[in-house]
Amino acid sequence: MRKGKRSKPGGQAWFFALALPGVALFMLFSLMPYDRMVGQWPLGIRQDEVMAYQALFDHRPGQHAEGRTEVVKLVGQAGAQVLVQAGETRASGLVQVNNGDGITLHFPDSLPFRGAFSVDLIPADLSSLAALYAGAVADSLPIMSAPVRLVNLLRDGENEAPCLMVERITPAYVLVHAPVAMTLVDAQGKLAGTGRSMNAGDSIGDAGGKALLHPLRFDSVATAALGLLACAEERKDLLRGGAGALRDGITGALAPLYATRGGPGLEPTSAVVAAFHDAMAARTNQAAVLRLAAALRADSAAWAARFLAIDSAAVPVLAKGRNIGLVQAEVDRTRAGFMQRLFHPDVQAALGPPVDLPTEPAIPLDPWLLPFRTNQDTLRFVRGKYDIDHDLVIPRGMALVLEKGTRWFMAPGVSVVVNGELHMRGTGLNPVFIRPQDPARPSGSIAVNGSGATRVRIAGLRISGGGNLWWEGVQHGGMLSFIGADVRMAHCTLEEGFGDASVAVRRSTFQMADCHLSQAHHAFVDLAEVHGAIERTAFLQPAGGLGATDRQGVALRSSHVLLRGCSFTGLPFTALSVARAGEALVLGSTFSGNAQAIQAVEGSNVQVDGCDFTGNGTVFVLRRNRPVLGGATLKLYTNTCTGNGTERDADAASTVEAGAALPPDALRVFTARKP
Numbered sequence: 001m002r003k004g005k006r007s008k009p010g011g012q013a014w015f016f017a018l019a020l021p022g023v024a025l026f027m028l029f030s031l032m033p034y035d036r037m038v039g040q041w042p043l044g045i046r047q048d049e050v051m052a053y054q055a056l057f058d059h060r061p062g063q064h065a066e067g068r069t070e071v072v073k074l075v076g077q078a079g080a081q082v083l084v085q086a087g088e089t090r091a092s093g094l095v096q097v098n099n100g101d102g103i104t105l106h107f108p109d110s111l112p113f114r115g116a117f118s119v120d121l122i123p124a125d126l127s128s129l130a131a132l133y134a135g136a137v138a139d140s141l142p143i144m145s146a147p148v149r150l151v152n153l154l155r156d157g158e159n160e161a162p163c164l165m166v167e168r169i170t171p172a173y174v175l176v177h178a179p180v181a182m183t184l185v186d187a188q189g190k191l192a193g194t195g196r197s198m199n200a201g202d203s204i205g206d207a208g209g210k211a212l213l214h215p216l217r218f219d220s221v222a223t224a225a226l227g228l229l230a231c232a233e234e235r236k237d238l239l240r241g242g243a244g245a246l247r248d249g250i251t252g253a254l255a256p257l258y259a260t261r262g263g264p265g266l267e268p269t270s271a272v273v274a275a276f277h278d279a280m281a282a283r284t285n286q287a288a289v290l291r292l293a294a295a296l297r298a299d300s301a302a303w304a305a306r307f308l309a310i311d312s313a314a315v316p317v318l319a320k321g322r323n324i325g326l327v328q329a330e331v332d333r334t335r336a337g338f339m340q341r342l343f344h345p346d347v348q349a350a351l352g353p354p355v356d357l358p359t360e361p362a363i364p365l366d367p368w369l370l371p372f373r374t375n376q377d378t379l380r381f382v383r384g385k386y387d388i389d390h391d392l393v394i395p396r397g398m399a400l401v402l403e404k405g406t407r408w409f410m411a412p413g414v415s416v417v418v419n420g421e422l423h424m425r426g427t428g429l430n431p432v433f434i435r436p437q438d439p440a441r442p443s444g445s446i447a448v449n450g451s452g453a454t455r456v457r458i459a460g461l462r463i464s465g466g467g468n469l470w471w472e473g474v475q476h477g478g479m480l481s482f483i484g485a486d487v488r489m490a491h492c493t494l495e496e497g498f499g500d501a502s503v504a505v506r507r508s509t510f511q512m513a514d515c516h517l518s519q520a521h522h523a524f525v526d527l528a529e530v531h532g533a534i535e536r537t538a539f540l541q542p543a544g545g546l547g548a549t550d551r552q553g554v555a556l557r558s559s560h561v562l563l564r565g566c567s568f569t570g571l572p573f574t575a576l577s578v579a580r581a582g583e584a585l586v587l588g589s590t591f592s593g594n595a596q597a598i599q600a601v602e603g604s605n606v607q608v609d610g611c612d613f614t615g616n617g618t619v620f621v622l623r624r625n626r627p628v629l630g631g632a633t634l635k636l637y638t639n640t641c642t643g644n645g646t647e648r649d650a651d652a653a654s655t656v657e658a659g660a661a662l663p664p665d666a667l668r669v670f671t672a673r674k675p
Contacts, residue, residue, distance in 0.1 A: 071086070072154070094107075107119075109626070116173075117173060124150065131233070134258075135148040136306055143255070145260075150165070164260060166260045176628055184247075188272070223288075224285055228345060307335050307339070383430070388443075400416075410465070412442065413467070444466065447469050448485050449484065451484055453484075455485070465496060469481065479498070497520045501523040501525060502520045505532075510561075512537055527559045527561060532561055540571075556576075556584055558581055559584075562585045564587040569594075574621075575594040576599070590614070596618045598621070605635075622655075623651055
């Protein structure tokens, strides 16, 4: 039998062959519930592919989400100066194009944009809600993070596009927003802006074998906060150190930073990655992350309300006119997933299997000190002469007591580090002496590493010849140096000191009264992050003494200090310097024959009443040394100025105010104990 001739498919057949799949897709995407559409799809189908089909085939009637937010306009080309306008704010900045179509705007320090020096503009869509949620959480946690805002970006007349506007954490940002001792660590593990390595050598030993960039140095609360945020956002870049860190110059601790997803980020070296990995994977950190999550979970209703408030403001802008039903389903899914990961983090999946970091070994008691141990936690030196010919490190929790008549003679470069309380109990007739064995070769430092309020009580001390100390990566920059302590000094005489200061105090409370300081090679007293008072104390540089002019007698940074009844005489440099938003109340003091009497810079506030200024080169100097920190404010009440060269030298950023009488509550504010 002969086979029939096969006919070719006609146009109608081709039409149906092409139309049927389209009709099927139209029906599928028009009838499928939105919560199913935004869920997980099989066979590796990505969400962006599903949304592309939805936009093509889903034509259900309904409302479409549209919203407005602040518009940021840019006029100019990338790589050149552009005009930036947001509302009534105008500024000029340099545009840098980043990967992912994001841009960074850099502004001069003298003309920031709403206080910002570098701003990232990151393209945003509905997936950016998680970044807004995380920003809100980061604001409530003990970790530094820059604020994030949603804006519409308009470039040279193009269509508006939603962006996340995030201030970048730069050295200038750290200057303004971080404590005075904080320094940004760059991607190479060096101190940003200085080029200095993190591996400085110690005066005593080698930092116990613990490099400055080491997991044991990571601040525990900031590390746990970063770990929880990384879990909530499912971000590996945070765990590698992509957001950077701050180094605390006072304690040597490293505090990780948080940065919004989508920014340019850092490309950390292997050493930085390894340190972050070990710190995050530590068993103690993973336990801390779970505790932090539990604390947030206890307030889950408030967090849910806060995230809903973010949705109501941001979703209409991010939806870009899409169907409100689909948008709401996607938003609900994003919010629910973020809250699940925030309140119930899978720490091992995110941070890796837990590891046990080696614990710091206990500091052994030097055998030379055994005869002075009077009980389990006290070392006591009684009246007599003692040659200290090698470094001594007092174990944690052990107090050191020098009774009246104790005389220490320190070998060149030798220091004593106290990790507990320090008591010196000299009297006018029987002082405590600390002198160098060789007057031409300075000794090191008498240093206290406290825990925040460790007691230091010093009376009747006569000391000279000391210098500086580096220990465990922390600088003790003074003949006497105190960190994290409650310090009280009275009736002491401090003579020639070779260190950065005769007395250096960091992050402590400090009371000095009835003391005499002279012949310092650098500063007499250097206070940073200190609350306290200096009263009835004399600062003297004898004729023919050291004449370096680029230093200060008393230097205050980010400190709140009362100076009352003090005298500053013959100092060929600045007698009192107040910087970094410091506050000083100077009462009933005399300034005679100094190069400069009082200098205030960088947002500081100084009040002066009842003081006498005689024969000084310049009485008051007010400066804005760094534009980002602003000028200073000086408030003058009833004072006497006689025979001075220049009374006031103030720049345009600073202000001088005159008052008839000191406000009654001013003294109370300065004499109150640290809150």
